[in-house]
Amino acid sequence: MAGRVDGKRILITGAGSGMGRAVARRLAKEGAKLTIFDLNAEAAADARDEIVSEGGMAIAASGNVVSREDVAAAVAAGVETYGGLDVMFAIAGIIKPMHFLDVTEENWRTTLDINGLGSLICQQEAAKQMISQGTGGKLVLTSSIAGRQGYPNFAAYCGSKFAVNALVQAAARGLAEHGITCNAFAPGVVDTPLWRKLDLDIMELGDTSAPGQAFAEFSGSILVGRPGTPEDVTGTALYLASEDSDYMTGQVVMIDGGMVLV
Ligand SMILES: NC(=O)c1ccc[n+]([C@@H]2O[C@H](COP(=O)([O-])OP(=O)(O)OC[C@H]3O[C@@H](n4cnc5c(N)ncnc54)[C@H](O)[C@@H]3O)[C@@H](O)[C@H]2O)c1
Structure with missing residues (x-):
C-alpha cells in the first residue's frame, strides 16, 4: 500500500531528538525520503540509523540552523541524494x-536567533531550492502555546514563537506565487528531553521544589487530561506534509490537547 508521503523528499531540522525524531520516523514509514538535520551530529546519525533499520530512507546532516551555510549544505545533500x-x-x-525582570540580552538574542532566525533561514534555503525546481513545496514551522500567550518565565521563548507565527504568514503570502505553502504546528506540553531540562531549569529558578513539579503543574490544564508524547504531533505533521493539506497556507495548528483555545 502506498504511503501518504510516498517518494516525497523531506528535510527535518531538530530530527535527532524529541518531536523532530518522532515526525521523521512517522514520515519515513509513510514513504518519505529524509534528510535528518541536527546540531548534535551523533543524534542525527543515530536517528538516521534507526529509520534505516526500520526500513525507511534517510541521510544525516549535522549543523546549526542559524548558519546559512550549514542549512544550504543540508538542502544540497538531500538534493544530491x-x-x-x-x-x-x-x-x-x-x-x-x-x-521576567532577569531576562538578559543574551537570553533574548540566543532564543530569537535559533527559534526565529533559524526558521527564517530554513524557509529561505528550502524555498530557493523549490523555486529552482519549479515544483512548489511545503514549509512547516514549529510554533507553541507560547506563540499564542505570554508566559512570565518564557519571555524570550514566547517572542521567538510569536515570530514563528509571523514567519508562517509572511512566507505564505511571499511564496504563494511559487506554489509554496507555509504552515506550522503548535504543541503544548510534550514529554521530550527539552521539557525534562526545562523542568529542572524552572526548579533552579526557585519556582518549584521537586523534579517533575513544573511539568505536572503545566500539564494540569490540558483538556484531554494528559501531557503530550512526541508521537501525538506526528499525525498533524504527516497531514501538513501530505497532499491533504494542499489547500491550506498561513495557518498555525494547535496540537496541545486543548490548552490554548484559538
Ligand atoms: N516539548 C514541548 O513541550 C514543546 C512545546 C511546544 C513547542 N515545542 C517546540 O518543538 C520543537 C522541538 O522540541 P522538542 O521538545 O522535541 O526538543 P528536543 O530538545 O527534544 O529536540 C530539539 C532538537 O533540536 C536540536 N537543535 C537545537 N538547537 C539547534 C540548532 N541551533 N541547530 C540545529 N539543531 C538544533 C537539538 O540538538 C535537538 O536534537 C522546538 O521548536 C520546541 O520549541 C516543544
Missing part, C-alpha cells in the same frame, strides 16, 4: 526560562 526537495520541517528549537 534524492534529486530535489518537496517539504521542509523546521523543528529545531531551544528554551531557557528566566524570571
Whole structure:
C-alpha cells in the first residue's frame, strides 16, 4: 500500500531528538525520503540509523540552523541524494526560562536567533531550492502555546514563537506565487528531553521544589487530561506534509490537547 508521503523528499531540522525524531520516523514509514538535520551530529546519525533499520530512507546532516551555510549544505545533500526537495520541517528549537525582570540580552538574542532566525533561514534555503525546481513545496514551522500567550518565565521563548507565527504568514503570502505553502504546528506540553531540562531549569529558578513539579503543574490544564508524547504531533505533521493539506497556507495548528483555545 502506498504511503501518504510516498517518494516525497523531506528535510527535518531538530530530527535527532524529541518531536523532530518522532515526525521523521512517522514520515519515513509513510514513504518519505529524509534528510535528518541536527546540531548534535551523533543524534542525527543515530536517528538516521534507526529509520534505516526500520526500513525507511534517510541521510544525516549535522549543523546549526542559524548558519546559512550549514542549512544550504543540508538542502544540497538531500538534493544530491534524492534529486530535489518537496517539504521542509523546521523543528529545531531551544528554551531557557528566566524570571521576567532577569531576562538578559543574551537570553533574548540566543532564543530569537535559533527559534526565529533559524526558521527564517530554513524557509529561505528550502524555498530557493523549490523555486529552482519549479515544483512548489511545503514549509512547516514549529510554533507553541507560547506563540499564542505570554508566559512570565518564557519571555524570550514566547517572542521567538510569536515570530514563528509571523514567519508562517509572511512566507505564505511571499511564496504563494511559487506554489509554496507555509504552515506550522503548535504543541503544548510534550514529554521530550527539552521539557525534562526545562523542568529542572524552572526548579533552579526557585519556582518549584521537586523534579517533575513544573511539568505536572503545566500539564494540569490540558483538556484531554494528559501531557503530550512526541508521537501525538506526528499525525498533524504527516497531514501538513501530505497532499491533504494542499489547500491550506498561513495557518498555525494547535496540537496541545486543548490548552490554548484559538
Ligand atoms: N516539548 C514541548 O513541550 C514543546 C512545546 C511546544 C513547542 N515545542 C517546540 O518543538 C520543537 C522541538 O522540541 P522538542 O521538545 O522535541 O526538543 P528536543 O530538545 O527534544 O529536540 C530539539 C532538537 O533540536 C536540536 N537543535 C537545537 N538547537 C539547534 C540548532 N541551533 N541547530 C540545529 N539543531 C538544533 C537539538 O540538538 C535537538 O536534537 C522546538 O521548536 C520546541 O520549541 C516543544
